[in-house]
Amino acid sequence: MDKATIRDVEVQGKRVFVRVDFNVPIEDGRVVDDGRIRAALPTIEYLIRGGARLILASHLGRPKGRVDERYRLDPVARRLQELLGRPVHKVDAVVGPEVEQAAAGMGPGDVLLLENVRFEPGEEKNDPALARAWAGLADLYVNDAFGAAHRAHASTAGLAQFLPAVAGLLMERELTVLSRALSHPEHPFAAVLGGAKVSDKIGVVARLLEKVDRLLIGGGMANTFLAARGYRMGSSSVEEDRLETARETLRTAEGRGTALLLPVDLVIADRFSADAQRRTVRVEEGVPEGWMALDIGPETVERCRAMLADAHTVIWNGPMGVFEMEPFAAGTLAVAQAMAGVKGTTIVGGGDSAAAVTKMGLADRMTHVSTGGGASLEFLEGRVLPGVAALLDREAVRG
Numbered sequence: 001m002d003k004a005t006i007r008d009v010e011v012q013g014k015r016v017f018v019r020v021d022f023n024v025p026i027e028d029g030r031v032v033d034d035g036r037i038r039a040a041l042p043t044i045e046y047l048i049r050g051g052a053r054l055i056l057a058s059h060l061g062r063p064k065g066r067v068d069e070r071y072r073l074d075p076v077a078r079r080l081q082e083l084l085g086r087p088v089h090k091v092d093a094v095v096g097p098e099v100e101q102a103a104a105g106m107g108p109g110d111v112l113l114l115e116n117v118r119f120e121p122g123e124e125k126n127d128p129a130l131a132r133a134w135a136g137l138a139d140l141y142v143n144d145a146f147g148a149a150h151r152a153h154a155s156t157a158g159l160a161q162f163l164p165a166v167a168g169l170l171m172e173r174e175l176t177v178l179s180r181a182l183s184h185p186e187h188p189f190a191a192v193l194g195g196a197k198v199s200d201k202i203g204v205v206a207r208l209l210e211k212v213d214r215l216l217i218g219g220g221m222a223n224t225f226l227a228a229r230g231y232r233m234g235s236s237s238v239e240e241d242r243l244e245t246a247r248e249t250l251r252t253a254e255g256r257g258t259a260l261l262l263p264v265d266l267v268i269a270d271r272f273s274a275d276a277q278r279r280t281v282r283v284e285e286g287v288p289e290g291w292m293a294l295d296i297g298p299e300t301v302e303r304c305r306a307m308l309a310d311a312h313t314v315i316w317n318g319p320m321g322v323f324e325m326e327p328f329a330a331g332t333l334a335v336a337q338a339m340a341g342v343k344g345t346t347i348v349g350g351g352d353s354a355a356a357v358t359k360m361g362l363a364d365r366m367t368h369v370s371t372g373g374g375a376s377l378e379f380l381e382g383r384v385l386p387g388v389a390a391l392l393d394r395e396a397v398r399g
């Protein structure tokens, strides 16, 4: 990686503002998936061991610049404290005198957690005044929030204008694993893409088509591709305005000789509900009116397994069906299991697919489960992530 990291700078005795992505699911005041908190521990522990004073900041949800009790970070502070096995001092303010006082009273190795940065309207507006106020608390800015690196906000990018800015260890790992897979993949290189919409992922499909040998498209987005191929899709979600894009993609794959696999069978339901009537149809048979495709079928699963069996690099992003409902989770579960059996590098690209793999207890069987949803998609598309672009180059730090 060409960006400087915490290993390239002196942290001893420094006040360090660390942007983390603690945007985690919370139910009844408890963190229900602490994956993102655990993923930030290496950076936090490295800084503690190095004798730094840590000011941690994160967003949670989308409270739109206002205090919203549902999105306070107290449950996160409790979980972080348990995981670290040392006190975490959580303040109820994002910026201002309470924060300044708490920061001033810190000793080496102390950990302070600010309130949800999105309670401040200046955060998402990337207001320099807010970034400057935070910069006044610290000597160094560390961005470890890969999951929010596609946002140009005050705490994810703006701060880098006012403090020396380096990557944390999670940020480094995410960027290294994802870029190595894209630039030097071991072949056969396969990708599995799913999720709700073609419009969200068409950029990723286009970029991956330039790189992979095999591509499976499943989930809701496959419906539009199947409709573009002329299959009847009944009441499935089809993006009519993306049919031409889908056709173009199919032509590109054919032109490049990339094996593009679409579902050959589907699990369909007579309504969008876990207790709907359901059955499996072949795509040639079509989806009857009033029915909708909610998962890939067993034969598609078999083809996916075969596609992955001897792959040396696999990237997966997006569920194969409405996996939140148990009757339509089989396709997603099967892909997760097939990924777990792959001998080479396996990367799960964040969001729902990462949540599915974690829920199935298969996260440890993957080479890398990204903590970024939107961020990993934008990275895979080849876009510049503002939170990364803002960091110092390693060359500049090493002189």
Ligand SMILES: Nc1ncnc2c1ncn2[C@@H]1O[C@H](COP(=O)(O)OP(=O)(O)OP(=O)(O)O)[C@@H](O)[C@H]1O
Binding pocket: 194, 195, 196, 197, 200, 218, 219, 220, 221, 237, 293, 294, 295, 317, 318, 319, 320, 321, 322, 323, 324, 349, 350, 351, 352, 353, 372, 373, 374, 377
């Ligand atoms: N056949 C389908 N019909 C309708 N919805 C579907 C279908 N298959 C999957 N979905 C839904 O797609 C949603 C996930 O899509 P999304 O594009 O958000 O993927 P993601 O991997 O979570 O993306 P991100 O990484 O951006 O979070 C899930 O809620 C799932 O229920």
Ligand SMILES: O=C(O)[C@H](O)COP(=O)(O)O
Binding pocket: 021, 023, 061, 062, 147, 148, 151, 372, 373, 374, 375
């Ligand atoms: O959950 C995520 O993908 C990140 O935390 C970014 O959240 P956002 O989409 O609300 O910016």
